[in-house]
Amino acid sequence: MLAEIVSSGLAATGCTVHLGGLAPTPCIQFTARNQRLDGGIMITASHNPPQFNGIKVLGNDGVEIPRQEEAEIEEIFFTAKAEHASWQRIGRKRALPEAHEEYKEAIKKHIDPETVGRKNYRVVVDPVNGVGGLITPRLLKELGCRVTTINAEIDGTFPSRTPEPRPESLHELSTIVKTEQADLGVAFDGDADRAIFVDEKGEVQWGDRTFAIIEEFLLERNQVEKIVTPVSSSQVVKDVADKHGAKTILTRVGSTAVSHTMKKSSAKLGGEENGGVFYGPHQPVRDGAMTTALVLNVMAKTGKKLSDLINALPRYHLEKDTIKCPINLKPMILEELISKVRDHNLSHDTIDGVKIWYPDNSSILIRPSGTEPLYRFYAEAKAKARASELVREYKRKLTAMIHP
Ligand code: MG
Helix, strand or coil: CHHHHHHHHHHHCCCCEEECCCCCHHHHHHHHHHCCCCCEEEECCCCCCCCCCCEEEECCCCCECCHHHHHHHHHHHHCCCCCCCCHHHCCCEEECCCHHHHHHHHHHCCCCHHHHHHHCCEEEEECCCCHHHHCHHHHHHHCCCEEEECCCCCCCCCCCCCCCCCHHHCHHHHHHHHHCCCCEEEEECCCCCCEEEECCCCCEECHHHHHHHHHHHHHHCCCCCEEEEECCCCHHHHHHHHHCCCEEEEECCCHHHHHHHHHHCCCCEEECCCCCEEECCCCCCECHHHHHHHHHHHHHHHCCCHHHHHHCCCCCEEEEEEEECCHHHHHHHHHHHHHHHHHCCCEEECCCCEEEECCCCCEEEEEECCCCCEEEEEEEECCHHHHHHHHHHHHHHHHHHHCC
């Protein structure tokens, strides 16, 4: 219904609308650039629960437009100041039947299909009844994989699990990977831009660790030089970059920040802790099918199992927590916290909240939630006790600031 409304609205202003139909967000992003369109629109709530929906607006390069441009569109919408075309100039709607195929073939060009094909990997795909089931299973079959797809029927009420792929919602995938003795399991979010992997032991691996194996593989082969990642990512991403003498560029949390920073700094690789991998040579946006192909490529080229690749990475313990904080107090608290950190001469970054690094390689990110009356803590350390200690310490400090 929303796709009909949006496409009719665009046609009324004189745009020719190319209808991609049901497709993963990264497929529409690829198509906008590949077909040299002026932009794109994706109707999706991404990883959010079924009662939500959303409209992602893309530029002519397929990247989501910056917040400022979104605000301009909202202004036109809420003031009803759109310019309508005269009847002779009303736009047409055209189908885009080739979009899936062109996107799928483009992904193959960035990996070594012969080497992957020789391995005949067994892969289980869980697209959460979303559009991820439309292309990736076919792509993997063409790459010589033996594919089992679960939750493949398209159903926007997401009856199988929550659309956000998280360790606690992937029991079914993990069980089937084990019973099928598969080499890999992959779970997408609702619009298949994020991918979370399950190793051959049935263990769900968090996004920044799978990103780090792709990062390591590409850095070793000099295919990338700079790494873009949000300040919330694990230290492992920077450790891998440091090992290869590569620069890590930190961004605010959110996929558009990563994409726009990649464009500005001509970086070819970006990654988020939630399963977003941005492979620039394909497109500087997160892309679940491309990520799956990259993971299989790393496994095939190195001849290693996913669990072995992951276990070779430096290990950190992560502790997360929140504290209630009235929305109006948030900016003041952040200012006070930053000035305290400066007074203590701690190594820190204030791109999004404040992230503090300690000499023992532990760190903590303290960040006001964008939508809720909360502050969030993400502490990481080699030892679990140290990560918990950091969370306790800063929870105490913030409590004292919120209730002086
Ligand atoms: Mg998404």
